[in-house]
Amino acid sequence: MSEVYAVAAVGCGAAVGGVLRLLVTQVVVARLGPGFGHYATFLINVTGSFSIGAVYELSRSHGGFDPVLAAFLTTGLIGGYTTFSTFTYEALNLSFQRLGAAALLYTVGSVLCGVVGAFLGVAATRAAGA
């Protein structure tokens, strides 16, 4: 029966995460301009990666979260907040606009900063002793 709660938790979390992603994108595009959507995606994916590292470490140090809470936070909220499809679409779009260097920088930068972000999320939580 907890299966049903996990599905509901993922649905609710992903709904909130998706709306957060929409908000961040709209704020970034309103400040920088319509051609800067990939800046927003970069920011979303790096902060989301940091958060998943932090939540993972927090859960580990507390002997594991309740499965429904874990589903809400990781698969739901953070999984729905970050996006891979927009990332690959924007990378291709940049190369279509003959911005090959920007496309390369965007892809390599997103992956490196994402992985480092996740690592820092774990390390910061551990350092904070949370």
Add this chain to the structure above:
Amino acid sequence: MMERRTIVAVACGAAAGGIVRLFVTQAMTARGGAPFGYDATLLVNLTGSLLLGMVIEVAQADTVFTPFWRIFLTTGLIGGYTTFSAFSFDTLELAARGFALTAVLYAAGSVTLGIAAVYLGIAAARATRAAVRSRSARRGQGPR
């Protein structure tokens, strides 16, 4: 600044997308997939990239989708279905467990195949549209 309809579209789409991602992950884990399910994340991210290419191409060229359904599908459903956080965390986990080569292959493979999948999605949408147009032109109806 933000329309309520847009928020509703994204929330509903992302909820559905997240649940589909959960089901795909559970199905692959049940079949005995890779440790901590990075193969499921790869499958989700590649199919999502393919779908996003198709949907954006269809939405740009035709008047198939209203703005509501367009953002429901793109930012909502497909955006919520795919995930970058699981991708980064999987890569970190692989590297931390000593599978450095797998980590590099997983990261590089996800990105290159993901971009190729978007391209394929766009090409498939264009080919379908061209086929539909030429069929209706042969019938003497002309492109609609």
